[in-house]
Amino acid sequence: MYIIGGTASESIARDLSKRLKAPMVKTISKRFPDDELYVRVLDDVSNEHVAIIQTTYPDKNIIELFLLQNAVKEAGAKEITVIIPYFGYARQDTKFKDGEPISAKAIADLIGLNADRVINVDLHKEYILDFFSVPAESCSAIPELAIFLKGKNVDLVLAPDKGALNRAKTASEIIGCDFDYMEKTRIDGTTIEIKPKNLDAQNKNVAIIDDIISTGGTMAKSIKELKKYGANKVFIACTHGLFAGDAIKKLVSAGADEIIATDTIKSDFSKVKIAPALYRLLSPKPE
Ligand code: R5P
Numbered sequence: 001m002y003i004i005g006g007t008a009s010e011s012i013a014r015d016l017s018k019r020l021k022a023p024m025v026k027t028i029s030k031r032f033p034d035d036e037l038y039v040r041v042l043d044d045v046s047n048e049h050v051a052i053i054q055t056t057y058p059d060k061n062i063i064e065l066f067l068l069q070n071a072v073k074e075a076g077a078k079e080i081t082v083i084i085p086y087f088g089y090a091r092q093d094t095k096f097k098d099g100e101p102i103s104a105k106a107i108a109d110l111i112g113l114n115a116d117r118v119i120n121v122d123l124h125k126e127y128i129l130d131f132f133s134v135p136a137e138s139c140s141a142i143p144e145l146a147i148f149l150k151g152k153n154v155d156l157v158l159a160p161d162k163g164a165l166n167r168a169k170t171a172s173e174i175i176g177c178d179f180d181y182m183e184k185t186r187i188d189g190t191t192i193e194i195k196p197k198n199l200d201a202q203n204k205n206v207a208i209i210d211d212i213i214s215t216g217g218t219m220a221k222s223i224k225e226l227k228k229y230g231a232n233k234v235f236i237a238c239t240h241g242l243f244a245g246d247a248i249k250k251l252v253s254a255g256a257d258e259i260i261a262t263d264t265i266k267s268d269f270s271k272v273k274i275a276p277a278l279y280r281l282l283s284p285k286p287e
Contacts, residue, residue, distance in 0.1 A: 203230060
């Protein structure tokens, strides 16, 4: 296998290339004077299996992925695997109102045009895998986040809503502690309600785990509730740290003791690498 790293995911690609002992393909990526993107694959990939790694956020990285896929296809690759550390547009996964697109499907359809297999990381909803016209599978960063949290004396792992309970359960099993969930109701894109629930958080170190932190609203409300219940330290961890607007400020002023994200989207809080999880999925299994 050969590895190509798009500009959004170069460090993940290099890490994976070392772990898999799969060579990196040299590429050029630059902008024309009018800001259109130019990419070129410099190594010969004809008849090879090529894995392209690229987070599809923000929008410019989606275009780069499409161009890299096309370049590899045009160069005669035998097989193309697209690895998407963070799949943008996943939250518009249905028509919430008449006249809306199913954005996640629109992007998945285009990615499927020049791919034989797609790997996603902690998708907002697992059924998005079915939107791809080629075999698509999921890889989870939760074990990596749990390993990071293991040394922090966590007593309880919490999901900010019931839908994320399985993630909290998986993490708690690795950490060796209890798990529970908060009761969240989404009013609209920016307003949520976290209802109190009879949690035993008194004097406990609590880790709240979610797939995405965007505006930080969900986590900030959860932290405030937990503090009301007398929690000691509150760690907040997510796979995809978007940290839109003043999210970090919100989280810190709500009382977060530590903010932890993976490197699916690069930020100052990318303390956990996703490459080991991808390696486990891609490495040849013993017969
Ligand atoms: C929602 O279902 C997701 O799992 C996250 O809880 C949500 O996207 C976080 O968004 P925000 O940080 O804007 O509250």
